Amino acid sequence: MIPTKPKPSLLLKTALGGALALTLAACAEQAGDSASSKPDMEKAEASNTPELGTFGIETADMKPEVDPGDDFFEYVNGKWLDTFEIPAERSSYSSFTALFERSEERIRKIIEEAAETDAPAGSVEQKIGDYYAAFMDTDAIEAAGLAPIQDELGLYRSAESHEDVALLMVKPDLGTRTPFGVGVSIDAKQPDRYSVYIGQSGLSMPDREYYLDEKFADKADAYKEYLVTILSAAGTENAEQAAADVFAFEMAIAEIHWTRAERRDRDKTYNKYTLAELEEMASGFPWQMMMSDLGIADQDYFVVSTPSAIEGAAEVFANTPVETLQNYMVASAVRSYASVLPKEIDDAVFAFFSTELSGVPEQRPRWKRGVSAVGGALGEAVGEVYVERYFPPESKAQMEELVANLRVAFSQRLDELDWMGEETKAEAQAKLEAFTPKIGYPDKWTDYSALEVSADSPVANIRENRIFNHEDSFSQLGQPIDKDEWFMTPQTVNAYYSSTRNEIVFPAAILQAPFFDPNADLAVNYGGIGAVIGHEIGHGFDDQGRKSDGTGALRDWWTEEDKARFQEKADALGAQYATYEPVEGYPLIPNLTMGENIGDLGGMAMAYAAYKLATEGQDVPVIDGFTGDQRFFMAWAQVWKGLYREEALKRQISTGPHSPGMFRVNGIVRNMDAWYDAFEVTEDDDLYLPEDERVAIW
Known part of the structure; x- marks a missing residue:
């Protein structure tokens, strides 16, 4: 069994969860929230030496x-895990955080230069500079x-009916x-058009379990106290009763929400409703009025991702007093x-949402928060x-070569699969051939000319950005698909796969x-970014990504026999992950992490195959006592180096x-025969799995 000891101390208003919209599968959690301003990358390029260690691995951390x-x-x-201290402003720290x-x-x-x-009024430089200046003027x-938001609070308090509330909410x-x-x-079943998606929302705490699961009772109590503080500060009369009523409203919503694992099922989260059907199904909301106000009442249908939750939320909404909805x-x-x-x-907001929920002791410095604020509003202008x-430019060229090599390796692996039939293989090959890689930055940048920004009002800037x-x-809506659109900025340290676009995207900052x-050993690059490339390609063939074809359409292109064989392998991998318990009482949830686990396993298999193709016929050197295969696997482990505070780890799980x-x-390498050979792992070792228990999907 894998050792599981934790390291101590270690749009409208919201996204619609996994069902909505982009159907993106990212490589990692966003770092979101010290490096030198003179990047080490530039020094490395000047000397042609790797940035880390002598060949790309920081062996001092071993x-x-x-x-x-x-x-x-x-x-x-x-060694790094034993000695590194998570900064007080952070809930966790990883390789992603360092690059962030x-x-x-x-x-x-x-x-700051902007x-x-x-800069001339209306220029991008003016908008960047003024957005930052307004945020920084404490x-x-x-x-x-509270004067800048009193007009908005007044609108809420003046609502006299549920219809008034509903219109304010949109x-x-x-x-x-x-x-x-x-x-x-993009419509999941008609990827040549855009559609309106509707899904569950409304909770302030991370998810329904924080309201319903007894192990989060202390968080629920803290949230009630937070509500009293915030409502009191906003001038609400009888704030304690108001807070109790607001919490009861959110609790009722939580009870009808789908779980995150349920929301991963793309078949169940695609449900077409006409406006009339929507009004009949969830009559507690004035849909005609709301959709007319949004200018979308003429849509031929809406895609509802969580129908029972929307139906239940409408009933809860209709039965909740207007005063509670105001608060x-x-x-x-x-x-x-x-x-x-x-x-x-x-x-007060930080104390609950960051300290209480994620264990973060200190607020981030104001300038860092300002950088994030500008990035959120004008990300591509900065990018x-x-x-x-x-x-x-050479980084982009090398990445294009790596992606091409991974595709060749995966194509060969598809042909060699013994569990998949020829009919399904042909569809899989067609999907792989249709993959679009995007590397570094978009070909077309966002035009921010319509965005109004002032140096005098950060509240107004937030509102203008929302509009x-x-x-x-x-x-x-009604327009051709924008194939140049990106959903991460170039300075984002992450990567993603979009199932409706069948594309893999690698922003500049992760490279x-x-x-x-570019100066590291080949094995290290294949075990690092190569496996990340494979991971993103793998999302196109994970338990949910496999449901889309090469055009991005949600379509069942698998034979029943192949689906059953795939599910058997996925279940076996899930059974392994179900045994891992990083914190007592908090085991991993395989149905929630299944797509990412399959992406990791498939990504590593693809990357290793591509590495072997790239070095075929070569005499791969031993460097500092490590073989090429060892360096490949070490690179994967180095990528995921990281620590969590306990509350953040519980939340992540x-x-x-x-x-x-x-x-x-550990959960991936123990399923790969090549790792056993590289490190001479035997049945006496803790991570050892008998060959017939090792899972190989792609």
Whole structure:
């Protein structure tokens, strides 16, 4: 069994969860929240030496006294795990975080340069500089108090009916949460058109379990106290009773929500309703009125991802007193503006949502939060400068070659599969052939000319950004698919696969060590970014991605026999992950992490096959005592090096689609025969699995 000891101390208003819209599968959780502003990458390029160690692995982080067959993650990263302290401003720290911080420093320089220039009004530089300046002017924010949002709070408090509340909830510039989300995305069954998607929403805590599961009772109690604090600060009379009523409303919504695992099922989350059918199914919401206000009542149908939850939310909404709904909107709106409200409010929001829920002791420095705010509003404008300065053309060329090699290797593996029939193989090959890779940055940048930004009002800037995003998204209805659109900025340290577009996307910022280093050993690049490329390709063939064909259409192209064989293998992998318990009482949830686990396993298999093709006929050297195969697997372990605070780890296990890094390493390599050979793993080792228990899918 894998050692599971944790390291101590270690649109409208919301996304619609896994069902909505983009159907994206990302490589990792976003780092979101110190590197030198002079990037190490530039030094490495100048000297032609790897950024990490002598061949691309930071061997100083290793713990050689650990048997790799007992705990491979610890063997490669153990010294770092024992000595690294998670910064006080963070809930976790990983390779992604380190690159995020590097990116953050670079973006700060770009933003501050824009702020210092006397840019023409309406220019991108003016908007970047003014957005940042408004966010950073804490003296003005403190002096203004809640005045900048009193107009909005007044709208909520003046609502006299459920219809009034519903119309406020769909106003794109307002900050309230809603019991449902409405957004525009490519239609999963007709990927040549955009459709309106509707799905469950409305909870302030991370997920339904935080309301319903007894092990989160302390979080629920803390949330009630938080509501009292926020509603009191907003001037709500009898704040304690108001908070209790708001919590009861959210609890009722939580009870009818689908679980995250249920929302992963793409067959169950595609349900077409006409507006009339929607009104009949969920009559507690004034759908005709709301959709007319949004200008989308003329749609021939809407895709509802969680029908029973929408039906239940409509009933809860209709049976909840208007005063409770007013207070719900007030509380959620105050939270949405917290970063640009007085410190008392900002600190209260941080104390619950970051400290209580994720164990983060300290707020991030203001400048870092400002960088994130600008990135959220004007991400591609910043990204265009980022690419010019920090993304060398040769990195893109090398990535294109790696992607091509991975595709060749996977195509060969498909042909050799003994469990898949020829009919399904032909469809799989057609899908692989249709894959579109996007590397570094978009061919067409977002036009921000319609976005209004002022240096005087950060609240107004947030509202203007909401309107800009809403109009940008909803204007796609009835238009051809924008094939140049990206859903991550170039400075984002991540990657994703989109099933409706059948594309894999690798932003510039992830193409750095430890993932990719043009000066590193070939084995290290294949075990790092090569496996990430394979992971994203693998999402097209995981338990949900496999349901789309090469055009992106949600279509069953598998024979019944092949589906059964695939599911048998997926279940076997899930059974392994169900035995892993990083924190007592918090086992991994295989139905939640299945897609990512399959992506990891398939990605590593593809990357290893591609590495062997790339070195075929070559005399691969031993470097610092490590063979090429050893270096390949060590690179994968180095990529997932990381630590969690305990509360953050519990949250990740309960709500995240990714297994913690330790299990992305140990849980995968123990299923690969080549790893056993590379490190001479035997049945006496803790990670050993008999050959007939090892899972190989792709």
